[in-house]
Amino acid sequence: MAERTLRGARLGGQSFEDERGIEFAARQQVGYRCPRGHEFEITMSTEAEIPAVWECPKCGDEAESTAGIEREVKVEKPVRTHWDMLLERRSEKELEDILKERLELLRGGEIGPAHLHRANAKKRKVS
Template sequence: MASGSAIRGSRVGAGPMGEAERGEAAPRIQVSYYCANGHVTCPSFAEEAEVPEGWECTRCGLPASQDRQNPPPPPKNTPYKTHLAYVKERRSDKEAAAILKEALANLKERRRSGEVIY
């Protein structure tokens, strides 16, 4: 059931006048960008705007450039590293054993003194 509003669903600037009311659109140029998968992306830019050298492909998300023959290579994905993997990069097994031994000795001393440890 309609509410009776005459302007329901319209927006500001949506009138019968069109460009005469809003003014002329800026002159545009289309630039082609090519990705490693062979996709072409053609965004439009204002003629006086600075055109970027690279663009993200709208189909696959890879980086794209204006050079059709040599598109940029896909970025290398590094696998996820756990906290333990980063720790192992910084410490040798010998250092880790010494740190563990020191921590256990500290914990045993705190328990002997009656400190409540959870």
């Protein structure tokens, strides 16, 4: 049984490699300050694009860069309502004409819910 025992290092254990001959990537310290006054630094590669905002590790608020990097301002499209989109396809005069036509058909019983047609048909027979 003892011969089958697995041997090895534990998880998160020590590395058995030597650091001689290893060249680390160039790094830089980037400073941030949150609205609550917490200041901290993040180590990043010199090749990395530095973000203007980073989450504060103490309070979770958005911290801004102390290096003067500004946020990108996104251009927001104005909100388009259903009415705006409808007016792109038809004029108000056309819409009024369509509404009149549909109301006449609805009142005449040619379109609309079936229960309304039955009620109108009974009234016509009685008259």
